[in-house]
Amino acid sequence: MTLAHIRSPADEPASYDPVAIERKWQARWEANRSNSPDLVAAPRPFYQLMMFPYPSAEGLHIGNVFAFTGNDIYGRLQRLRGHTVFEPIGFDAFGIHSENYALKVGIHPSELIPRNIENFRRQLRRVGLMVDWSREVDTTDPRYYKWTQWIFLQLLERGLAYKKKAAVNWCPFDKTVLANEQVIDGACERCGTKVEQRLLEQWFFRISDYAGRLLDNLGWIDWSESTKTAQRNWIGRSEGARITFPVVAPGGTEVPVSVFTTRPDTIFGATYLVLAPEHPAVEQIATADRAPDVRAYRERAAKQDVVTRKVTEKEKTGVFTGAWAHNPATGEPIPVWVADYVLMEYGTGAIMAVPGHDARDFEFATKFQLPIRRVVAGPGEGGGTPVDSAAEGDGTIVNSAQFDGMSVSDAQREITSWLVSAGKAAPVVNYRLHDWCISRQRYWGPPIPVIYCDECGIQQVPLADLPVLLPQLDDFRPDDSGVSPLARAADWYRVPCPECGKMARRETDVSDTFLDSAWYFLRYPSTEFDDRPFDADRTKRWLPVDSYIGGNEHAVLHLLYTRFITMVLHDMGHLDFEEPFRKFRAHGMIIRDGAKMSKSRGNVVNPDEYIERWGADAFRSYLMFLGPFEEGGDFRDQSISGVRRFLDRLWMSVQEMTGGGDPDPGVMSKLHQTIRKVGDDTERLSYNTAIAAMMEYMNGLRANERTPHRAEVEPLVQLVAPFAPHIAEELWEQMGHDRAGGIFHAGWPVYDPALVVEDTVEIVVQVNGKLRGRIDGSRDMTAERARELALSDDSIARFVTGTPRKVIYVPGRLLNIVV
């Protein structure tokens, strides 16, 4: 169904006109600087952070509006509860995304991005967010990225930034470096050419040094469990042992090769060794007759792109080195192979293969006819039971000399300490987390602020010379040199060495966008300071962030990098906290027609159309009503009329309400229940049920065309305020409240516990657990009384034959008679 089929309510003189009201209140908030709190004097600061958007050319996405509205409601609730709420926003405008789009349309990003940002601002303002626009952050602003560069230098100074060679994806046709996401089935997403691997010198951050702490803190931070689990998996802690195998190299020399294993208990079953193709010992140990094959295999592996290299279900390949190692447990000689199923980046880049008890080793051993030995016997199995598939389960140790008969867990401990005391092994903890590569061979990013001097080596750009401005390059296309387009700007990169003054060369790579976004929340409260990234007093008052809400697609990268940078700055004494966000909640995703919204599917929703037709208040409320905020939901444009009707009825209630006489006691009781429920639900982000509760109250308020009383309506307008702020302000003003303050200074209604409880309640009567009737009674009546009442009702009594065996009574709820 298209929009044209849905009609909005007809215009009547006194009817609700969202367009006019929203324009009026947005202008007034801006004129009064209502959303710019005094950051210095705030008595009860509350920092409500939303993940800043990447300003795409397509404009604001429905998912952005959903996320920001959910943030805004929470921030507005805190404001109504008396906090000084700071709700900033900014733009994550550097990065390959913007750059690729600029390349496609042939407009320079320095022109395109400000245009997109302007469009985003326009769209965002219409949503009615409580955003402090005076503190906007733009990562492409030199006043911002000066400090991104400063952070790089801080890490460099502390030895947490270093250079090493690493593989990148390279498209030989487009002659450009590709991100992993741009490689589809081993081919370039643009031209389909087979992607290769290239080794480039790149900058890394030692995030792996922080793996243990990043993992441990997950134990206490108040974050969505799903996000914490994702981080735990990503960090990937495993406990095991490093075991050294002596390898006999050609000429008889012994070369020690260490492996990492989580199963030292299976060492008696280790029947061969495998080294990664890049392992430095390979060259040394390969025998003369095997060397050509080994070299050919390594070259083939080196050419493969980074993505397919790691694809699973790939046929195992490998090559024998000709060398033999000694199993340190049995002393027997075992062959040494090279295979690309072993990765240089993990563990030691070498494994002991236990084909009897590891699926990958089993597959490899079967293919190359290597010996397979059982060392763990499951139920009903013995040492002689043949192994027909890798047995990774629990069992009893066999074929392992003095350790036979032990359980796997006992053997794990005993064999490790036996090897350790013999000097052949050490217990180690390994993490899957790799160091963070921050180099990008691209144009649209902050230049990495170092200078290479032939005399003095790597030099930091002095603080006084920051920012290193990104030069305006008309031709910013990546080229086949394997370095950034900035490497073509000789007049930019040729600079004197800050140490000796001789001609030197700037680093021409730029840094990863995730570095821009790893610290932006520190900048917001301090945007007016040009001589420091974040002011100490401001930071003390406002940080860590009180509430952060964002998409779980950032569960590992952004949210992990941010924690890492915060820890580093803490350790250097710049911050007095080491976790950036007190509370983080992941919101769900909005889909449409059961699928992710995308241009190719043609199911993208443009928020502008909906805001024009229904009003921002209705649009906001609908997005929050369509499903649980933390789960997301399916966008259907039919259903928006329901919340719009609710707002119309709210409007009418204020126009019609009377001030005379007393409010209805039943309605007032329901009101206080509603105040409690809306407060509780909003606090735990259960926005859909909060709105449902207000609708339910409205139904009672206007039942049988009754005229509502002012005392019944006024608190409802307050409850609606976080969700639909414009109409709430307007009605609040119409009700004659102080113009200067507005509804967001009026506080949050407080419920009266005495009014929440109803005296007479309906009690459900069951016979043998089946519903047979209902009785009305007081909340605290006795079981005997309830039973009497129930049995006096014939439609219940006829199911009760004879004397009840048992009676279960839940006061105020249920009576169950068992016969």
Add this chain to the structure above:
RNA sequence: GCCGGGAUGGCGAAACGGGUAGACGCGGAGGACUUAAAAUCCUCUGGGAGUGAUCCCUUGCCGGUUCGAAUCCGGCUCCCGGCACCA
């Protein structure tokens, strides 16, 4: 393969320490108002049987615990998301 999250009417969903399954909304049917339509308001709306009060069935499937299970336990099936040759 591993780790999360799910599965409830025609549809989006609710039930927050086991206690009325389906709140709230959409859609649908009927009615009031209107020359008429829209808007608005009222009634009904999980399925089945019955004239009827009423009865039976129903939360992906199978089983269990319990006076009582959407909820707890065991075993499956399917869907969505993330990670993935991590030793």
